[in-house]
Amino acid sequence: MDYEKILSSAIETIRSEGRYRTFADISRERGAFPRAQRHDAGDNARSITVWCSNDYLGMGQHPKVIEAMHNALDETGAGAGGTRNIGGTNHYHVLLEKELADLHQKESALLFTSGYISNEATLSTIAGLLPECVVFSDALNHASMIQGIRNSGAKKAIFRHNDVAHLEELLEAADPKAPKIIAFESVYSMDGDMAPIKAICDLADKYNAMTYLDEVHAVGMYGEQGGGVAERDGLADRITIIEGTLGKAYGVMGGYIASSQALVDVVRSCASGFIFTTALSPVLTAGVLASVRHLRGSSSERIQQQRRAAELKQRMRDAKLPVMPSESHIVPLFIGDPVLCKDVSDLLLNEFGIYVQPINYPTVAKGTERLRFTPGPLHDDNAMDSLINALSEVWQRLGLTRKIA
Numbered sequence: 001m002d003y004e005k006i007l008s009s010a011i012e013t014i015r016s017e018g019r020y021r022t023f024a025d026i027s028r029e030r031g032a033f034p035r036a037q038r039h040d041a042g043d044n045a046r047s048i049t050v051w052c053s054n055d056y057l058g059m060g061q062h063p064k065v066i067e068a069m070h071n072a073l074d075e076t077g078a079g080a081g082g083t084r085n086i087g088g089t090n091h092y093h094v095l096l097e098k099e100l101a102d103l104h105q106k107e108s109a110l111l112f113t114s115g116y117i118s119n120e121a122t123l124s125t126i127a128g129l130l131p132e133c134v135v136f137s138d139a140l141n142h143a144s145m146i147q148g149i150r151n152s153g154a155k156k157a158i159f160r161h162n163d164v165a166h167l168e169e170l171l172e173a174a175d176p177k178a179p180k181i182i183a184f185e186s187v188y189s190m191d192g193d194m195a196p197i198k199a200i201c202d203l204a205d206k207y208n209a210m211t212y213l214d215e216v217h218a219v220g221m222y223g224e225q226g227g228g229v230a231e232r233d234g235l236a237d238r239i240t241i242i243e244g245t246l247g248k249a250y251g252v253m254g255g256y257i258a259s260s261q262a263l264v265d266v267v268r269s270c271a272s273g274f275i276f277t278t279a280l281s282p283v284l285t286a287g288v289l290a291s292v293r294h295l296r297g298s299s300s301e302r303i304q305q306q307r308r309a310a311e312l313k314q315r316m317r318d319a320k321l322p323v324m325p326s327e328s329h330i331v332p333l334f335i336g337d338p339v340l341c342k343d344v345s346d347l348l349l350n351e352f353g354i355y356v357q358p359i360n361y362p363t364v365a366k367g368t369e370r371l372r373f374t375p376g377p378l379h380d381d382n383a384m385d386s387l388i389n390a391l392s393e394v395w396q397r398l399g400l401t402r403k404i405a
């Protein structure tokens with residue numbers, strides 16, 4: 001058996017489909033975000049502007065976050081030193097879990113090493129524990145939720161994206177006595193649209209289902225205190241489990257759920273992805289705590305982010321660029337072909353010092369390849385001008401589509 005040959009041919013297939021992934025090697029510059037240095041193959045560095053960061057609000061370089069992390073490093077050393085159960089629970093974990101429970105007005109919260117793990121661990125545990133459980137899952141749910149549902153062994157019913165009528169059809173068809181979980185996201189990160197949260201909660205009440213809401217692309221950015229779209233819309237108390245990341249708007253790393261005492265206790269006691277892994281470093285945890293506390297008290301970052309996003313969408317429309325409709329801070333620009341998508345991204349990076357990663361299958365459906373811009377409070381007028389000029393030139397040069405398929 002020639003293992004290397006099988007592996008190489010798998011890569012060849014990916015290449016031939018134009019979706020071979022190359023990572024941009026960048027050094028982010030603290031104090032200059034969204035500027036960064038990009039290292040090319042010969043290790044020459046060049047200054048670029050990052051337009052696709054999930055550090056949406058620049059909290060990854062916020063002075064309060066940096067200071068908290070320095071202090072924690074000096075106080076406690078580098079790592080947690082164990083799993084949460086065996087010597088690894090640090091006081092920062094306890095403080096952060098209290099803070100997150102309070103943010104979402106839930107009884108309890110639980111930290112994980114990433115948002116991915118929080119989705120996988122929670123859904124696999126809860127859906128696996130409830131006998132005969134059926135999970136109703138939005139068709140565009142994130143891979144981490146899909147994996148969690150799969151690993152639970154529970155029955156899955158997929159409803160068309162944001163389609164409440166289809167969801168109701170599936171709920172109606174299910175055994176009335178079976179436990180049910182409706183799993184969905186508030187902001188869908190590749191299209192930038194939002195779920196009909198209230199209508200889904202109404203259905204959950206009608207059919208006696210639990211609700212599981214991934215607020216990864218909303219925490220820190222929506223709601224009076226950054227508690228997400230559910231906070232903004234006054235619906236947090238109707239969501240059974242709210243899940244979030246600490247690596248995007250909060251600018252550091254980690255994930256969490258907030259829910260009832262009993263539910264969190266079950267996940268804490270049973271979820272493999274929580275139990276059998278070293279706890280988050282106290283340094284990271286202290287940074288997150290400072291970030292969450294700051295964004296609970298300050299709205300200026302999220303207000304400015306919304307302004308910047310609205311401005312970029314308008315300027316793209318004015319320049320006749322095919323910006324896709326989006327209700328959120330996410331600005332997707334349609335290309336519709338994987339090879340072209342990569343070419344545009346390469347051209348922007350190599351000739352204009354503008355970094356925006358091509359988004360191809362399997363992250364989005366084939367034929368809907370796009371560039372996904374995430375303007376933030378620190379993208380200034382100059383950066384915006386340069387971007388629009390560069391895009392206009394590239395669109396002209398490559399004869400790209402001005403229509404969304």
Ligand SMILES: *Cc1c(COP(=O)(O)O)cnc(C)c1O
Pocket residue numbers: 114115116117119142144185189214216217245246247248254255
């Ligand atoms: C990024 C993402 C996650 C995973 O969060 P990480 O903290 O990056 O692991 C979960 N859900 C959605 C919708 C995401 O986009």
